[in-house]
Amino acid sequence: MSGQVPLVEYLELGDDPHLVANECTECGARFFDRRNACASCFGTSFKKTRVETTGELRAFTIVSFAAPGIPTPFVAGVIDCGGTSVRANVINCPPDPEHVKVGMKVRLATAPVGTDDNGTEAVGFGFEPIS
Amino acid sequence: MAKDDVWILGIYMTKFGKHPDEDTVDLAAEAATAALKDAGVTMRDMGVLAAGNLMGAAAGIGQQLQKQIGQTGIPVYNVANACATGATALRTAIMSVKAGEADMGLAVGVEKLAGAGLLSGGTRKAEGNTWTPHGRYGAVAPVDGRIGTETMPGVFAQVGMEYLHDHPYDGEPFQLFARISEKNHAHSTLNPLAAYQKKMTVEEIMNDVMIAFPNTRPMCSANCDGAAAAVVVSGERLKSLSKEQQQRAVKVRASILTSDPWQEACQILPDVNTLTRMAAEQAYEQAGVGPEDLDLVELHDCFATAELVHYDNLMLCKPGDAVSLFESGATWRDGKIPVNVSGGLESKGHPIAATGIANVWEIATHLRGEAGDRQIEGAKIGLAHVIGLGSACGVHILEKPAA
Numbered sequence: 001m002s003g004q005v006p007l008v009e010y011l012e013l014g015d016d017p018h019l020v021a022n023e024c025t026e027c028g029a030r031f032f033d034r035r036n037a038c039a040s041c042f043g044t045s046f047k048k049t050r051v052e053t054t055g056e057l058r059a060f061t062i063v064s065f066a067a068p069g070i071p072t073p074f075v076a077g078v079i080d081c082g083g084t085s086v087r088a089n090v091i092n093c094p095p096d097p098e099h100v101k102v103g104m105k106v107r108l109a110t111a112p113v114g115t116d117d118n119g120t121e122a123v124g125f126g127f128e129p130i131s
Numbered sequence: 132m133a134k135d136d137v138w139i140l141g142i143y144m145t146k147f148g149k150h151p152d153e154d155t156v157d158l159a160a161e162a163a164t165a166a167l168k169d170a171g172v173t174m175r176d177m178g179v180l181a182a183g184n185l186m187g188a189a190a191g192i193g194q195q196l197q198k199q200i201g202q203t204g205i206p207v208y209n210v211a212n213a214c215a216t217g218a219t220a221l222r223t224a225i226m227s228v229k230a231g232e233a234d235m236g237l238a239v240g241v242e243k244l245a246g247a248g249l250l251s252g253g254t255r256k257a258e259g260n261t262w263t264p265h266g267r268y269g270a271v272a273p274v275d276g277r278i279g280t281e282t283m284p285g286v287f288a289q290v291g292m293e294y295l296h297d298h299p300y301d302g303e304p305f306q307l308f309a310r311i312s313e314k315n316h317a318h319s320t321l322n323p324l325a326a327y328q329k330k331m332t333v334e335e336i337m338n339d340v341m342i343a344f345p346n347t348r349p350m351c352s353a354n355c356d357g358a359a360a361a362v363v364v365s366g367e368r369l370k371s372l373s374k375e376q377q378q379r380a381v382k383v384r385a386s387i388l389t390s391d392p393w394q395e396a397c398q399i400l401p402d403v404n405t406l407t408r409m410a411a412e413q414a415y416e417q418a419g420v421g422p423e424d425l426d427l428v429e430l431h432d433c434f435a436t437a438e439l440v441h442y443d444n445l446m447l448c449k450p451g452d453a454v455s456l457f458e459s460g461a462t463w464r465d466g467k468i469p470v471n472v473s474g475g476l477e478s479k480g481h482p483i484a485a486t487g488i489a490n491v492w493e494i495a496t497h498l499r500g501e502a503g504d505r506q507i508e509g510a511k512i513g514l515a516h517v518i519g520l521g522s523a524c525g526v527h528i529l530e531k532p533a534a
Contacts, residue, residue: 005262007277009269031398033267040393058296059400061288062344063280070276073344076285078293078400085396087279097305097344102296113272117260122271124278 007113007124008032012050017110017125021084023049030084053108054130055081060102062095075100079127091126105130132533136366137225138380139529140235141170142496144489147357147480148326149245155184155358159192159241160199162358162485166237170362171376174201177362178233181208181223183216183240183484196239205233214433216240217359217487218388218517218525224363225386234368240489241358242482248354284351284434285343286520289400291436292345294443298451305345307454309336312350312435312477314463319474321464321505326355326480350435352481359488378532381495384418384512385528391521401520403437407444410526414514415446418528422446425468425528426510427497429490431518432475442470445516445526464507472497472505490515491527498531 006013010020010032021030026043030051037044060077063070075090077100091111093099106127113122132138143165145158153161159182167173174197182193193207206227212219217240224236262271275281295304313333319325331349339347364372369380389410394402415421422445430445432438439453447468448456456462462470473479473493476486494513496502511531518524 005264005271007271008274009264029393029395039398058396059289059293061280061285061292061346062341063276063282063285064341064343065284066276066280066282067273069273073341074276076276076280076289078279078289078396080396083395085399087399089277089279102292113277116262120262122262124272 004121004123007122011123011125013110013123017108018053019051019086019108019125021049021051022046051084051086052082055079055086055106055127057090057100057102057104057106057127058085060090060100062097062100079106089126090128092128132366132370132377134365134367135229137228137383137386138364138366138369139361139383139491139495140172140364140369140376140380141166141168141362142360142492143169144324144359144485144492145357146324147355147482147489150243150356155187155192155241155243156195156199158243158356158358159184159196159239159360162241162360163196163237163239164200166360166362171373172235172362174203176235177203177205177237179206179208179224179227179236181210181220181236181238183210183212183220184242185211185213185216185483186242186244192239192241212523213519213521214431214481214483215388215487215517215519215523215525216484217489218527219487219523221361221488221491221527222386222388222525225383228363228365234365236363237360238363238488239358239360240484240487242484243356244354244482245356246354280343282343284346286401287434287437288343288346290403291434291439293400294440294453298454300454305337306333308345308350308435308439309333309347311438311457312336315432315471315475315477316349318464318472318505319478322474322479325474325478326353327478328474329478346434346436350477352433352476353478355480355482357480357482357485357489359485359492361488361491379499380532381498382530383527384420384530385414385526387414387417387526389413389524401522403518403522404440404444406522406524407441407516407518410524411445414526414528420512420528424512425514427469427472427494427507427513428516429471429473429493430516432471432477433481433518435477438470438475441516445514464505469507472507487517487525490517491529494529498529
């Protein structure tokens with residue numbers, strides 16, 4: 001069997017890759033994993049919602065010491081995607097403070113994580129600068 | 132000495148650093164017996180014991196300590212609250228006294244972390260040779276490093292950088308944060324209990340090993356061993372003690388613990404701001420003082436990037452003005468509002484569960500006029516702050532002993 005799997009369930013692959021959040025139908029708070037009740041309003045009803053694929057880099061760090069198997073340095077950050085904050089790496093950009101700035105505009109991009117014994121490729125995501 | 136006041140009767144911190152020949156129980160015992168001696172009381176006087184040792188949270192450090200220094204059958208609360216564990220132990224003892232269940236209590240925090248290396252969040256090992264979804268995100272591989280970072284230096288680096296996004300800064304962020312670290316390392320040279328007492332130039336700090344931009348190694352809290360302990364007493368009981376005990380007792384004007392309320396991004400990047408601001412507001416209200424009344428502050432500089440945001444969160448400056456406050460020199464030991472005259476976590480060290488009591492010890496020692504070379508002259512009111520990710524925030528405001 002070959003093909004692709006997303007690194008995480010909230011990444012939707014295909015022709016139009018995007019992230020999917022669980023949105024509280026009461027207050028609109030968004031979560032990337034499941035909630036028994038909304039952390040903001042305690043509502044218990046959620047719907048799947050597409051998260052915008054472009055945004056602004058609110059915060060970043062350039063990590064030089066990381067878990068085994070993670071190439072360094074890499075840029076980790078928080079992206080404001082139209083009011084929904086997303087945690088992700090900044091990719092397709094040199095990992096240095098001359099190229100990475102808070103406030104820069106970025107867009108979602110996919111990136112391969114690796115291929116398993118069955119030939120299945122895992123695909124992750126990051127955000128790349130909009131030049 | 133009003134009936135429902137709570138006072139610190141005795142307090143102690145061990146030397147922070149490497150203690151290869153002492154285990155956690157030895158260190159906790161050293162701090163606890165010294166705090167009891169400082170208070171002029173014994174284990175027989177204690178009505179409650181609250182204790183924390185985060186890395187050994189399942190072992191029950193409170194009972195281990197009792198077996199080492201005195202078992203009297205009193206209630207023991209073993210607490211764990213990340214880096215706020217020590218403050219939580221202290222707050223637990225204070226609550227017990229406030230509730231009238233005990234008129235004297237002991238709080239202890241201890242950690243052995245020397246050589247622990249980089250602390251990160253919930254990483255998990257890769258397993259098997261086929262992609263299989265695991266956990267709450269259905270992740271087929273570890274997400275730390277692939278979807279942002281869970282390492283502490285990286286998380287707090289983003290906290291500092293986010294502040295400079297929300298409050299635009301024209302200068303060089305790396306150098307700004309390095310100068311905050313320079314201050315704390317300079318302060319540490321006067322603190323014989325600090326793990327590191329080495330003055331460092333901004334250039335030395337910036338050229339040291341980069342951990343997570345903009346935090347280099349000396350801008351990160353130092354993993355080390357240490358313990359701290361405090362004896363608290365009710366105002367009523369204090370009245371029955373000696374003049375000498377009364378004259379060294381430090382009044383607890385406020386004792387607050389908060390957790391993080393929901394904010395839009397708080398499950399993406401920990402929000403260390405809102406709960407700190409809440410704790411500060413509640414503490415100032417409880418104490419009946421404002422930030423302008425503080426003579427010194429010990430705040431949770433787990434990384435240089437964190438110190439900046441807490442100037443604002445603790446309302447030491449107007450909202451958004453943390454950089455100007457620092458640039459004015461106000462937070463140096465000879466400034467308007469000295470911050471981290473102990474050297475802070477970056478040089479004093481951060482033995483996790485000890486930190487929240489050690490910060491209170493630093494403040495109490497200045498208020499007693501017993502801080503030696505680093506004494507802030509005439510200090511009357513001080514504030515101690517800690518943050519534990521997850522999150523928990525402890526704030527204590529203390530007042531000088533009555534003359």
